[in-house]
Amino acid sequence: MRAILMGGAGGPEVLECGTAEVPVSVNSEFLVRVVAAGVNPTDAKTRAGRGVTPAIGSFPIILGNDFSGIVEAVPYEGHPIKVGDEVYGMTGFPRFGGSYAEYVTVSSLSIARKPKSLSHVEAAGVPLAALTAWGMVVEVAKAHEGQRILIHAGAGGVGHFAVQFARFFGAYVIATGSTRNLAWLTELGANETVDYTSERFDEVLDEVDVVIDLVGNVHDDTGTRSLSILRHGGLIINAPTGSWPSFIDDATAAGLRATTYKVAPDGTNLAVISRLLESGDVRVFVDQVFEMDAAADAHRSLETGHTRGKIVLKVSDY
Numbered sequence: 001m002r003a004i005l006m007g008g009a010g011g012p013e014v015l016e017c018g019t020a021e022v023p024v025s026v027n028s029e030f031l032v033r034v035v036a037a038g039v040n041p042t043d044a045k046t047r048a049g050r051g052v053t054p055a056i057g058s059f060p061i062i063l064g065n066d067f068s069g070i071v072e073a074v075p076y077e078g079h080p081i082k083v084g085d086e087v088y089g090m091t092g093f094p095r096f097g098g099s100y101a102e103y104v105t106v107s108s109l110s111i112a113r114k115p116k117s118l119s120h121v122e123a124a125g126v127p128l129a130a131l132t133a134w135g136m137v138v139e140v141a142k143a144h145e146g147q148r149i150l151i152h153a154g155a156g157g158v159g160h161f162a163v164q165f166a167r168f169f170g171a172y173v174i175a176t177g178s179t180r181n182l183a184w185l186t187e188l189g190a191n192e193t194v195d196y197t198s199e200r201f202d203e204v205l206d207e208v209d210v211v212i213d214l215v216g217n218v219h220d221d222t223g224t225r226s227l228s229i230l231r232h233g234g235l236i237i238n239a240p241t242g243s244w245p246s247f248i249d250d251a252t253a254a255g256l257r258a259t260t261y262k263v264a265p266d267g268t269n270l271a272v273i274s275r276l277l278e279s280g281d282v283r284v285f286v287d288q289v290f291e292m293d294a295a296a297d298a299h300r301s302l303e304t305g306h307t308r309g310k311i312v313l314k315v316s317d318y
Contacts, residue, residue: 003101004295004313005060009049012296012303015100020062023097023105030106031073032087035318036124037099038066039290039298039311040157041240046094047299050242055094063295064099066090067106068114068123069315075108086114088123090131090265099124100295102316110265115277118284120318125157125286125310130273132263133161133212136237138169140259141210145170150205150229152222153214154190155181157310158239162212163188164282174208176201181308205229211236216243223247227254237261285309292316 003020025031043063045051068088071081081087089111091099098104114123136158137143143166151166153159154175166173167189175190182193194201202225211229213236215222223244226236235257238247251258276282287308290298292315302311 001102002292003062003097004064004292006047006063007060009047009053012047012299014047015063015296015299017293017295018060020097020101022103025073025075025105028075028108030071030075030081030087030108030111032067032069032104032106032111033072034067034069034099034102034104034315035120036068037064037292037313037315038124038126038128039295039302039313040065040128041302042128044299044302045242052094061094062097062099062101063093064091064101064313065093066124066127067099067104067315068120069104072103079108081108081111081113086120087111088114088120088127089267089270090127092265100292100313100315107265108267110267112267112270112274115274117278121289121312121314122284122286124312125284126273126277127265127270128263129157129310130161130282130284131266131269132158132239132261133165134269134273135263136212136239136261137162137165140237140261141166141212141235143169143171143210147171147209148174148207149210149212150174150176150201150208150226151190151212151214152176152226154185154188154193155308156214157307159212159214160188160285160309161282162214163190166212167191168276168281174205178306184308201225202228207231209234213238214240216240216247218243224250227251227256230254230256233257235259286312288312289314
């Protein structure tokens with residue numbers, strides 16, 4: 001099969017189109033023909049030698065966490081999902097091969113039926129970002145009416161889902177973003193926006209109940225500054241943990257609750273998200289689509305930090 005092979009850690013140029021053996025599904029796994037694959041910041045971090053690189057046993061390896069495609073083989077004949085069905089979900093990367101390839105094997109616990117209202121390209125942009133947002137906003141923050149939630153980088157892949165989930169569950173949503181994204185964030189459901197290019201959020205906000213921190217301290221100490229606008233006992237949830245090693249200690253010293261978050265490839269939650277996508281209560285935005293052999297260019301675009309929504313690789317024709 002065709003696949004994007006990562007020969008070692010480095011810049012985008014380490015991603016090269018090549019060939020690999022079609023993976024073999026065993027036990028409760030599905031074999032899926034990939035039509036499209038999501039491109040995520042964790043992919044770029046791992047490619048650069050951070051992220052989950054320590055878990056990679058040998059190179060070359062196939063990157064990629066989420067996908068949308070067609071079932072080629074099922075765990076057993078009586079399974080409700082059949083050969084030929086359209087599914088989407090998350091791979092077991094880096095324990096197993098990733099989704100930048102024509103085929104993946106995936107646990108039956110990590111897939112769901114693709115929403116009929118979405119194309120495969122749109123669906124591939126959902127699993128990792130939406131499940132991350134769901135975990136942070138719904139499971140950890142327990143978004144509800146009367147709660148004030150600040151979401152940093154609200155226009156990004158995870159952020160644009162987080163804004164929608166928080167608003168769906170009734171929270172008062174504040175999102176930071178660049179000038180060009182403010183109106184769009186309002187369309188997604190943000191009650192209030194802060195333009196980080198012209199305003200300092202810690203000078204215009206206070207008494208926030210929850211901060212969904214998708215930036216950390218990689219830029220202008222966003223994470224650390226977030227502590228000052230939380231109410232006493234408020235909660236900060238941080239995803240890019242590597243940028244802020246003292247995160248838990250700093251938050252505790254300020255009288256706040258704090259936790260990191262790691263996404264789980266949960267097909268049950270993804271099925272719930274599918275219903276929200278089908279109903280139109282939540283939508284996915286795909287900013288750019290690259291052919292699979294242009295994966296390096298997709299990473300270069302991602303690393304500019306200006307993507308609205310998601311970047312997706314088109315792996316094969318439907």
